[in-house]
Amino acid sequence: MGKKMSGASSLVQSLESAGVDVMFGIPGGAILPAYDPIFDSSIRHILVRHEQGAGHAATGYAQVTGRVGVCIATSGPGATNLVTPLADAAMDSVPMVAITGQVPSNAIGTDAFQEADIRGITMPFTKHNYLVTDPDQIPRAIAEAFYIASSGRPGPVLVDIAKDALQKETDFNWPKELSLPGYRPQLEPVNQSILDAAALIAQSSKPVLYVGGGAIKANASKELLQLAELLGVPVVTTLMARGAFPDSHPLHYGMPGMHGTVGAVTALQKSDLLITLGARFDDRVTGKLSTFAVNAKVIHADIDPAEIGKNRFADVPVVGDLKRTIAALIPAVKAEFAKKAPDYSAWNASMNKLRETYPLGYDLPKDGSLSPQYVIERLSALTGPEAIYVAGVGQHQMWASQFVKYENPRTWLNSGGLGTMGYAVPAAMGAKVGAPDTPVWAIDGDGCFQMTNQELVTCALNNIPIKVAIINNESLGMVRQWQTLFYEGRYSNTNLESKRVPDFVKLADAMGCIGLTCDRPEDVDSIIKKANSINDQPVVVDFRVFKDAMVWPMVAAGTSNDDIMIAREMAPDWDSQEL
Amino acid sequence: MSKHTLAVLVENSPGVLARVAGLFSRRAYNIDSLAVGPTENPAISRMTIVINVESHSLEQVIRQLDKLVNVIHIAELKPEESVQAELILVKISATSKNRFDVDAVLETYDAVIVDESSETLTIEATGDGAKISDLLNALERFGIRELAQSGLVGIERGSRSLAERTLSVQSIPTAESGQADYQN
Ligand SMILES: Cc1ncc(C[n+]2csc(CCOP(=O)(O)OP(=O)(O)O)c2C)c(N)n1
Ligand SMILES: [Mg+2]
Numbered sequence: 208m209g210k211k212m213s214g215a216s217s218l219v220q221s222l223e224s225a226g227v228d229v230m231f232g233i234p235g236g237a238i239l240p241a242y243d244p245i246f247d248s249s250i251r252h253i254l255v256r257h258e259q260g261a262g263h264a265a266t267g268y269a270q271v272t273g274r275v276g277v278c279i280a281t282s283g284p285g286a287t288n289l290v291t292p293l294a295d296a297a298m299d300s301v302p303m304v305a306i307t308g309q310v311p312s313n314a315i316g317t318d319a320f321q322e323a324d325i326r327g328i329t330m331p332f333t334k335h336n337y338l339v340t341d342p343d344q345i346p347r348a349i350a351e352a353f354y355i356a357s358s359g360r361p362g363p364v365l366v367d368i369a370k371d372a373l374q375k376e377t378d379f380n381w382p383k384e385l386s387l388p389g390y391r392p393q394l395e396p397v398n399q400s401i402l403d404a405a406a407l408i409a410q411s412s413k414p415v416l417y418v419g420g421g422a423i424k425a426n427a428s429k430e431l432l433q434l435a436e437l438l439g440v441p442v443v444t445t446l447m448a449r450g451a452f453p454d455s456h457p458l459h460y461g462m463p464g465m466h467g468t469v470g471a472v473t474a475l476q477k478s479d480l481l482i483t484l485g486a487r488f489d490d491r492v493t494g495k496l497s498t499f500a501v502n503a504k505v506i507h508a509d510i511d512p513a514e515i516g517k518n519r520f521a522d523v524p525v526v527g528d529l530k531r532t533i534a535a536l537i538p539a540v541k542a543e544f545a546k547k548a549p550d551y552s553a554w555n556a557s558m559n560k561l562r563e564t565y566p567l568g569y570d571l572p573k574d575g576s577l578s579p580q581y582v583i584e585r586l587s588a589l590t591g592p593e594a595i596y597v598a599g600v601g602q603h604q605m606w607a608s609q610f611v612k613y614e615n616p617r618t619w620l621n622s623g624g625l626g627t628m629g630y631a632v633p634a635a636m637g638a639k640v641g642a643p644d645t646p647v648w649a650i651d652g653d654g655c656f657q658m659t660n661q662e663l664v665t666c667a668l669n670n671i672p673i674k675v676a677i678i679n680n681e682s683l684g685m686v687r688q689w690q691t692l693f694y695e696g697r698y699s700n701t702n703l704e705s706k707r708v709p710d711f712v713k714l715a716d717a718m719g720c721i722g723l724t725c726d727r728p729e730d731v732d733s734i735i736k737k738a739n740s741i742n743d744q745p746v747v748v749d750f751r752v753f754k755d756a757m758v759w760p761m762v763a764a765g766t767s768n769d770d771i772m773i774a775r776e777m778a779p780d781w782d783s784q785e786l
Numbered sequence: 787m788s789k790h791t792l793a794v795l796v797e798n799s800p801g802v803l804a805r806v807a808g809l810f811s812r813r814a815y816n817i818d819s820l821a822v823g824p825t826e827n828p829a830i831s832r833m834t835i836v837i838n839v840e841s842h843s844l845e846q847v848i849r850q851l852d853k854l855v856n857v858i859h860i861a862e863l864k865p866e867e868s869v870q871a872e873l874i875l876v877k878i879s880a881t882s883k884n885r886f887d888v889d890a891v892l893e894t895y896d897a898v899i900v901d902e903s904s905e906t907l908t909i910e911a912t913g914d915g916a917k918i919s920d921l922l923n924a925l926e927r928f929g930i931r932e933l934a935q936s937g938l939v940g941i942e943r944g945s946r947s948l949a950e951r952t953l954s955v956q957s958i959p960t961a962e963s964g965q966a967d968y969q970n
Pocket of ligand 2: 601652653654678679680681682683684
């Protein structure tokens with residue numbers, strides 16, 4: 208027999224037993240019983256200003272620590288406000304547990320006050336979810352939720368608990384074992400698939416390591432570096448994998464995809480073997496799928512068997528934890544190479560030449576105004592690769608992925624799969640809670656910032672001193688870029704006028720943060736240094752940048768990667784390249 | 787386009803039908819029929835799903851289905867290696883004049899009359915898809931007033947049972963305290 212207590216206390220004890228040290232949330236009627244024992248718990252509860260903030264904060268925390276992020280909300284609107292962060296976490300495979308209160312079980316189905324079928328709503332984008340109406344089931348549901356969220360391919364799990372289950376008396380029994388007959392993640396790769404992969408690598412002459420976010424989730428950076436150096440071939444890191452492999456490494460060709468480098472995009476296109484490690488052939492990477500890397504065979508290593516063959520046929524599928532997979536692959540490849548040493552020199556030489564011809568770059572605005580790319584480049588140079596960078600969604604996100612130099616995993620956070628504007632400020636808050644001694648910079652758009660900046664109040668009051676660089680181009684810049692390129696410059700509803708309203712410095716000040724502003728290139732360094740010197744308060748810098756800067760290179764949506772443009776109406780000069 | 791029959795063992799828990807139906811809908815998989823019912827094990831329900839595979843491979847459908855935590859086991863039932871049947875209840879127009887013709891059809895298809903009125907007969911029949919559609923064709927000329935048809939159910943031929951394969955489930959130890967690092 209366990210200890211007698213309320214369902215609410217059982218919930219809090221369960222969360223403690225699951226190892227939770229912090230959670231983000233807002234109370235309300237249905238979850239209120241839980242907030243009473245939370246008051247006495249060792250778990251730090253951070254009172255956010257919007258449940259979306261709680262969800263993204265849990266994500267930010269999870270992304271930097273690798274632990275499960277936890278958020279908590281009440282029924283109805285509290286729960287529906289978690290919908291976006293849950294969908295976001297599902298797309299980016301983030302381990303998260305969301306706890307929601309539900310109306311009392313006898314009121315479920317009656318359209319009761321603040322009733323929303325959050326389990327039904329979130330079925331498509333949770334890894335699993337629960338509705339608990341029996342208080343005795345609370346510990347088991349919580350234990351399962353944490354196990355499911357953090358094992359295999361990580362993802363969000365929601366536990367919805369009826370108010371009466373929180374109020375009733377129950378015994379607290381933390382389960383010693385879980386029985387999940389339908390859930391058996393395969394961690395250990397099948398040996399034959401490793402041997403097949405090694406053989407295919409040995410036969411190939413133009414292999415590329417196509418590295419995705421799974422490399423970070425699996426903490427496989429060390430093994431990846433060994434494999435890359437063993438093979439000595441180009442490595443590309445997707446938007447979700449920036450930092451999995453050092454940007455300074457000579458084998459690194461940067462990011463592939465819609466705004467990838469010419470080197471990375473072309474290496475994939477011309478390759479004869481994609482060694483795919485925890486990546487999922489997303490449309491933003493492949494461009495028009497039927498024209499993607501048409502001559503390449505594919506090794507596809509992923510922990511999720513459903514990713515294999517979803518978008519692209521895999522010649523050699525390898526299902527398993529990526530750290531173990533790469534660790535197993537290294538000796539297998541060595542054995543193959545011992546039989547016959549590979550010669551990738553021609554391939555490397557031609558890719559190298561291409562990369563040198565088309566490095567990432569940008570033009571400074573002709574009117575002398577501030578270049579957004581320059582701001583981000585200096586931010587990276589002055590803050591360094593040990594800091595954590597968190598982006599919103601839009602042009603600034605792409606520039607942050609291109610012009611910040613990443614050397615370490617878990618230092619780059621963004622909303623890759625869902626593309627959620629408003630991600631940056633709350634995710635940076637969660638990141639800072641998870642890594643309190645590391646500088647955390649949100650690189651946000653003026654549009655994104657206006658969706659979730661209220662969490663700066665939470666940061667100011669809870670000693671979470673994040674820094675925010677608003678890349679203020681007074682517009683929904685990424686949409687504006689598409690209007691420039693595809694809608695004859697008809698700027699329908701993308702002008703935010705955010706150099707007039709709001710006054711970001713005053714706004715920052717009103718929220719208990721330091722507000723700074725910068726609109727001259729010559730002030731950039733000193734203002735960044737000043738922001739970096741403030742560690743006891745959140746800082747917001749309004750970088751007032753050139754409105755018409757564009758993100759290049761670009762593969763237009765739905766077109767082939769072969770049609771990559773390095774600037775407007777400018778393709779690489781393929782004729783002068785020998786590929 | 788080809789049809790496949792899947793036998794899916796699921797945990798008998800609330801919402802599991804919604805999870806499966808939702809998966810098929812959001813991934814744009816075509817369901818021909820879906821039948822759910824209890825099994826010899828009260829903790830497990832069985833779904834028989836007939837799908838029309840077009841642009842998605844059968845393998846992809848199975849893998850996505852397998853990701854649902856409540857789905858325990860999936861097996862494809864090949865027609866030659868399984869027994870498959872559905873049930874129909876059909877109300878036809880019948881009078882004393884054509885009753886003799888009706889009886890002849892029923893005999894051919896092993897169908898039985900389960901209810902009758904002055905102008906209708908309600909017929910029950912079971913069988914695989916081909917037999918049922920032949921029967922319906924034969925009944926067409928009497929005038930079909932109403933048709934209720936179950937989804938297909940199926941079971942493998944021979945002594946093996948799907949459930950046996952799900953019994954060897956190991957339990958997972960939980961961490962005593964602190965978050966277990968299940969990944970590494
Ligand atoms: C919640 C949400 N709404 C709309 C969009 C579509 N969208 C993508 S980028 C973008 C513009 C973002 O503007 P801003 O934050 O100023 O960034 P910029 O592109 O100017 O750097 C919009 C509206 C989105 N991704 N997310
Ligand atoms: Mg903008």
